[in-house]
Amino acid sequence: MRACAAVATTLSADGRTMVSRMASDPPLTLRQTGPSTVHLVSTAAGPLGGDRLALDVDVAPRTTLELGxxxxxxxxxxxxxxxxxITARVGAGATLRFAPEPTVLATGCEHRLIVRLALEPDASVLWREEIVFGRYGEEPGRCHARFDVTCAGRPVLRQEFTVGDPALDASPAVFGAARCVGTTFLTATAKEPLVADGVAVLPLAASGTLVSALxxxxxxxxxRLEWGERAACVDGDDSVAYGGPADGPGIQ
Incomplete structure (x- = not known):
């Protein structure tokens, strides 16, 4: 199966965000759930082995989009x-919050997740990805994830990792006993690196912050991810991040 979906925003004459385009293609079905909020609704099983799915996101300058x-x-x-x-473009002064529910890797799957995020100056972004290693009581399938971020054409982040290699996953230097892995990229830049129980908050060399958790x-x-997001935004003043529970893992 091949399926493509797309969502785009535009700025109205009175300065409001308008969702100007929503194109769906099962299993990728988009539904507008608020003035600037869109949710993906799965209308078919998938992805299955052999499927090629694509999502295109275009956030116009000075507009806001929340995608879940x-x-x-x-x-x-x-x-x-x-x-x-997933290909996303975020214009100057625009805001994007991308926070879908987790991806679960069923036993036997072979999956590739590719994200290409292009930012213009003054864009504000929170981009969260969560991966669960199989359903309850089963071993995970295999997933190779690649995440590329650029700002005004210059590299900000290049990251990739693989889940589902038994020879590596159980290593204390990789995932150990963890059953989930997640990352959040923020345009807010944390004042300093932070490491707590199962989570790391790392300012990037150019700008922005990467939160990683097991x-x-x-x-x-x-x-853990929400704790790291709050920690990164204390000094970064990024309006797209919001807190979860007030308590978080203790800093080591």
Whole structure:
């Protein structure tokens, strides 16, 4: 299966954000749930092995878009490798919050997740990805994730990792006993690096912050990522990040 979906914003004459385009293609179905909020609704099983899915996001200058999903994405095995390609452009002075529910890697799946995020100066972004290593009681499938961020054409972040290699996953230097991994990229720049139980907050060389976390379950993972997001935004003043529970992991 090949499917493509797209969402775009535009600035109205009175300065409000308008969702000017929503194109859906099952299983990628978009629904507008607020003035500047859109959710992905899965209308078919997938991705399955061999599927090629693509999502295109275009946030016009000085507009705001919050993009989420109503449920987790379950990646299932099939014939060959599945792929999810997300391409996003965020204009000058625009705001994007991308925070879907977790991706769950079912046993036997072969998946590739590719994100290409292009920013213009003064764009404000929070981009969160969460991956769960299989359903309850099962071993995870395999996933190769690649995340590329540029600002005004210059590299900000290049990151990739693989889940589902038994020879590596159980290593204390990789995932150890964790069952979930997650990252958040923010344009806000943390004042200094922070390391706590299962989470790291790392300012990037150019600008921005990468929050990385491991956890035993999806609830713990979300809590750790939100703690890191709040920590990064204390000095970064990024309006797209909001807090979860007030308590978080203790700083080591």
């Amino acid at each position: 999903s109503v449920a987790s994405t379950l990646v299932l095995p099939g014939e060959g490798e599945s792929e999810m390609l 956890a035993g379950d999806a609830v713990e993972l979300r809590s």
